[in-house]
Amino acid sequence: MIRASSADGLGSARRVPTSTAERLPPKNTGCKFMLDVLRRGANSWASKFILGLIILSFVAFGVTTRLTGGSGADSAIQVGSTEITAGDLQTRFRREMDAYSAQAGHPLSRQEANAFGLTNRILADIIGSATFSESARRLGLGVSDDAVRRLITEDPAFKGANGQYDRNILRRVLYSNNYSEDAYVAESRGQALLQQLQNALVGGLKPPTAMLQMLNQYSLEERVVQFVSIQPAPLSSVADPDQADLAKFFDARKAAFKAPESRKLQVILVDPTTVSTADDVSDADAKAAYDQDAAKYTTPEKRHVLQLPFDTKQAAEAAAKRLAEGTSFDALVAEMKLKPEDIDLGTVDAKSILDPAVAEAAFKLAKPGDVSGVVAGKFRNVIVTVKEIVPETKTPFDQAKEAIKQALAADRADATIKTVLKQIESMRDERASFADIAAKLKLDLKTIDAIDRDGKDGAGKPIQGVPEVAKLAKAAFDSDVGNQNEAMVLDNGGYLFYDVVEVKPPHDRTLDDVKDELITRWKDERVRAQLAIKTTVLVTRLEKGEAFEDVAKSAGLELKTTDPFKRSDTPAGLTPAAVAAAFGFAEGSVTTSLGENDGRIIMKVKSVTEPPFFAEAESLQRPAAEFSASLRVSLQNQYLRLQQSEIGVRANQKIVSQIVGETEPQNN
Numbered sequence: 260m261i262r263a264s265s266a267d268g269l270g271s272a273r274r275v276p277t278s279t280a281e282r283l284p285p286k287n288t289g290c291k292f293m294l295d296v297l298r299r300g301a302n303s304w305a306s307k308f309i310l311g312l313i314i315l316s317f318v319a320f321g322v323t324t325r326l327t328g329g330s331g332a333d334s335a336i337q338v339g340s341t342e343i344t345a346g347d348l349q350t351r352f353r354r355e356m357d358a359y360s361a362q363a364g365h366p367l368s369r370q371e372a373n374a375f376g377l378t379n380r381i382l383a384d385i386i387g388s389a390t391f392s393e394s395a396r397r398l399g400l401g402v403s404d405d406a407v408r409r410l411i412t413e414d415p416a417f418k419g420a421n422g423q424y425d426r427n428i429l430r431r432v433l434y435s436n437n438y439s440e441d442a443y444v445a446e447s448r449g450q451a452l453l454q455q456l457q458n459a460l461v462g463g464l465k466p467p468t469a470m471l472q473m474l475n476q477y478s479l480e481e482r483v484v485q486f487v488s489i490q491p492a493p494l495s496s497v498a499d500p501d502q503a504d505l506a507k508f509f510d511a512r513k514a515a516f517k518a519p520e521s522r523k524l525q526v527i528l529v530d531p532t533t534v535s536t537a538d539d540v541s542d543a544d545a546k547a548a549y550d551q552d553a554a555k556y557t558t559p560e561k562r563h564v565l566q567l568p569f570d571t572k573q574a575a576e577a578a579a580k581r582l583a584e585g586t587s588f589d590a591l592v593a594e595m596k597l598k599p600e601d602i603d604l605g606t607v608d609a610k611s612i613l614d615p616a617v618a619e620a621a622f623k624l625a626k627p628g629d630v631s632g633v634v635a636g637k638f639r640n641v642i643v644t645v646k647e648i649v650p651e652t653k654t655p656f657d658q659a660k661e662a663i664k665q666a667l668a669a670d671r672a673d674a675t676i677k678t679v680l681k682q683i684e685s686m687r688d689e690r691a692s693f694a695d696i697a698a699k700l701k702l703d704l705k706t707i708d709a710i711d712r713d714g715k716d717g718a719g720k721p722i723q724g725v726p727e728v729a730k731l732a733k734a735a736f737d738s739d740v741g742n743q744n745e746a747m748v749l750d751n752g753g754y755l756f757y758d759v760v761e762v763k764p765p766h767d768r769t770l771d772d773v774k775d776e777l778i779t780r781w782k783d784e785r786v787r788a789q790l791a792i793k794t795t796v797l798v799t800r801l802e803k804g805e806a807f808e809d810v811a812k813s814a815g816l817e818l819k820t821t822d823p824f825k826r827s828d829t830p831a832g833l834t835p836a837a838v839a840a841a842f843g844f845a846e847g848s849v850t851t852s853l854g855e856n857d858g859r860i861i862m863k864v865k866s867v868t869e870p871p872f873f874a875e876a877e878s879l880q881r882p883a884a885e886f887s888a889s890l891r892v893s894l895q896n897q898y899l900r901l902q903q904s905e906i907g908v909r910a911n912q913k914i915v916s917q918i919v920g921e922t923e924p925q926n927n
Contacts, residue, residue, distance in 0.1 A: 335914045336386060339906040341393040343385060345914050352918055354437050355381045369919070378919050386908060387899060388449065394902045395452040402451040410447050460898055461891035466883050472872050474882045479870035481823040484841050485807050486862040487797075487816040488832060488854050491790045497782040508781050509770045516773045518717060521709040522735045523761035525693040526725060527702050529679050529746075530753020531672035539671075540664040548663050549656050556654040563647040564604040564612065564621045567591060568639045575633040575640040582630050588644050606649065614638065621645060673752070680746075680754060687743060693758050709763060712736055719776065726755065735759055787857075794851055794859045801849045807863055823868060837862060 335348040359377055360367045372378050411417065412424040416432055419425035433443050500508065509516070549556065565588070569575035578591055592602060604612060612618035620631040621643045631643040679700060686696050697704035705724065709717035714728035722728045726749055738744050738759050746754040770777065793814075800810050811818035821830040826842055829835055837852035837860045844850050846867045854860040873879075 333914075335911050335918065336389065337909045338386065338389040338903070339393040339397070341389045341396070343389055345911075345918065348385065348915070349918050350437075350442075351385055352381055355384070357437065382915070382919065386903075388453070390899060390903050390906065390908070391453045391456055392449050393906055394898075395456050397906075398456070400452055400455050402448050402455070406451065407444060407448050410451060411444070457891075457895065461894050464887050464890050464894075466886040466890070468874060470886060471874055471879055471883060474886075475870060475872050475876065475879055477826065478878060478882075479825065480842070481825055481868040481870070482841055482864060483821055483823050483866045484833075484862045485818060485820050485865050486832065486837070486860050487807075487811050487814070487818055488858055488860050489790060489794060489797075489814075489816065490854075490856060490858040491786045494779065494782045494786060497785050499778055500781050505774075505777060505781065506770060509773075509777055512780075513767060516768050516777070518709075518719075518763075518766050518768050518772075519711045519713075520765050521711045521717065521763045522707075522759050523763065524707040524710060524731075524735055525758045525760055526705050526707065526731070527683070527693060527697055527756040528705070528726070528753065529676055529683070529702065529756070530726075530749055530751055531669055531676070532751075533703065533753070534672050534675040534679055538664075540667045542660065544667060545660050545663045546656060548667060549659060553653075556659050558652045559608040559610070560622070560651040561606050561608050561649040562621055562624075562645045563606040563627075564617075564643060564645055565602045566604060566617060566621075566641040566643045567595070567597070567602060568641050569633075570639065572633065572635070572640050575642060579633050579642055582642070588630055606647065617641060617643060676753065683746075683756060693756070696756075706760075710735060718772070726751070726753075731755065731757060790859060794861060797861055798849055798851060801861070801863065820865065823866075833860065833862075 333345045334342050335345045336343040356367060356372060356377070359372070363371075367375075367377070369378070372381075411429070417424055417426075417429045419428060430440070433440060438446075567575075567578060567588070569578065581591065582588065609618045609622050612621065614636045616634050616636050620634045624631060624643070624645045627645050627647055629645060634641050634643060679702075682700055683696055686699070691699075693704055696702070707716070707722060707725065710722055710728075710732055712732055714722055714732040716722055722731075725731060727747065730747060734744065734747055735757060738757075740759050740762060742759065744757055744759075746756045749755055797810055797814060801807060808818055819832055821833065824830045824838070826838065829838055833841075834852065834854060837854065840850050840852040841862055841864060844864055846864050849861070849863050852860045852862065
């Protein structure tokens with residue numbers, strides 16, 4: 260008989276004199292099941308619920324948890340009478356950490372586990388499992404030994420090539436997942452109990468018909484709208500404001516034009532473009548590289564090759580004799596009823612022909628139209644002819660020179676960059692200024708008078724002439740005056756050294772500082788106001804009953820009508836915002852929406868077509884399943900919170916903290 264402790268489902272099965280493997284039957288006799296840890300990531304209720312939702316009850320919902328010494332010296336956590344020993348907790352926690360480490364691709368430290376919230380998640384997993392086990396025990400639920408055997412022996416993971424249960428496969432799988440057979444049997448029993456309880460709670464839940472009708476209407480309802488698009492007038496059509504209007508406009512918006520905090524920087528760029536350029540490579544060096552790699556600049560001779568294949572040498576010799584007597588190659592092709600793909604090898608160089616004998620024969624022919632004798636190929640006997648000869652070509656040095664110099668410069672840059680980096684770091688250790696470093700090493704020193712957090716200068720324009728400005732801005736604002744900063748590593752393999760020279764606090768700009776931007780803003784607001792007024796006037800006329808055709812014509816606008824469309828569609832001329840607006844009003848209603856390029860769209864809902872409802876429709880199956888799953892999860896959450904509140908959860912603070920490596924938790 261298989262025996263387990265009261266903490267079924269928590270990996271706390273006790274060893275018995277005979278091995279578990281010997282008690283497992285060799286035949287498949289029931290339903291299929293597999294421990295969620297061995298199927299991490301599978302789309303099962305256990306992985307979704309245990310890893311995603313039980314944590315809410317332990318961490319977020321504040322269940323009644325008393326941190327005490329537990330019922331026994333080695334008790335770590337106790338839920339009612341279900342006890343998780345220190346050994347059980349340590350084994351389960353280590354197993355879960357190993358599984359998460361495998362997903363991360365490297366061993367996770369306890370600090371990383373805490374940072375990712377994995378520690379609380381694992382504890383919530385364990386306590387949630389114990390809560391369900393205790394609840395199942397109190398309800399008198401149970402799983403027979405035969406049922407547990409069926410769960411294990413019918414699991415596809417433990418079947419061999421013959422489709423039958425294989426005990427050796429079981430042992431290998433359990434060993435690779437750090438499971439003993441007894442622990443796996445106990446956990447399988449516990450998981451089966453949980454599944455029974457879950458089925459009792461939420462089995463067979465389906466969304467109400469009213470919900471499906473709403474989903475059906477939402478996804479399949481179709482509409483047709485008439486619409487016109489109104490574009491804003493160009494800013495150039497608006498006259499510049501006079502100085503008084505501009506000053507008044509600026510005074511009302513000074514805060515919007517305030518200069519943000521910025522930093523003054525000195526930067527030195529060390530990358531392939533600064534340490535070695537094509538101009539640094541001599542013609543002699545480029546010519547030497549050209550001669551050394553001549554094949555790279557040479558296009559070999561190519562020939563358009565045709566071949567006649569023969570099954571026997573005698574047949575090939577007979578054909579060769581006829582060719583010699585005046586029969587044309589094409590006549591033989593027609594006589595043999597061969598297709599072009601049977602004889603045409605294409606325009607190829609000698610290396611591209613698989614059979615060396617055929618290649619040699621084809622490239623020995625003196626001119627197009629010549630025919631070879633019988634060639635004893637690797638695969639068949641053939642006769643070869645050439646239709647066209649493309650001579651070998653070679654790129655002249657003068658044409659290849661620039662590319663060669665650039666490649667040589669890039670190769671040299673790697674070594675030069677390393678040397679320059681060592682020199683810069685040595686000088687910085689001696690507290691040399693950026694100006695001295697640049698002068699001594701003949702590097703360009705660039706001063707950025709102001710850079711804000713968005714990588715813009717004092718006038719609010721993007722910084723130019725410096726790579727990866729956004730990255731530089733973040734680094735500069737993480738630093739301060741006097742800091743010796745690490746060089747930024749650039750995407751092109753280079754480095755950018757930067758020094759914060761001055762921190763400039765936020766300050767007001769004058770009208771003259773932002774005059775151009777201010778005028779543009781003034782004009783833009785005027786254009787937007789004009790557009791809003793025009794839109795309102797046209798909408799008012801439509802709402803009073805004027806025909807859309809007449810309103811559009813009088814405004815010089817093109818009236819368009821869409822084909823029927825659903826919420827998921829975006830007809831030509833409409834925007835996603837316009838589609839959403841079209842479905843927000845009844846048939847005959849007039850509404851507006853933002854259009855493209857800051858324009859406006861005026862729409863009239865011409866027709867609404869409600870879809871027929873069939874609960875079994877394919878389009879409803881996925882949303883119905885998702886709604887059912889959400890409902891099950893909600894009920895399971897509520898049940899878990901209620902059970903933990905009624906049963907009570909106790910944890911030995913000292914033992915838990917030692918095992919999971921956390922600071923001591925607070926009492927709830």
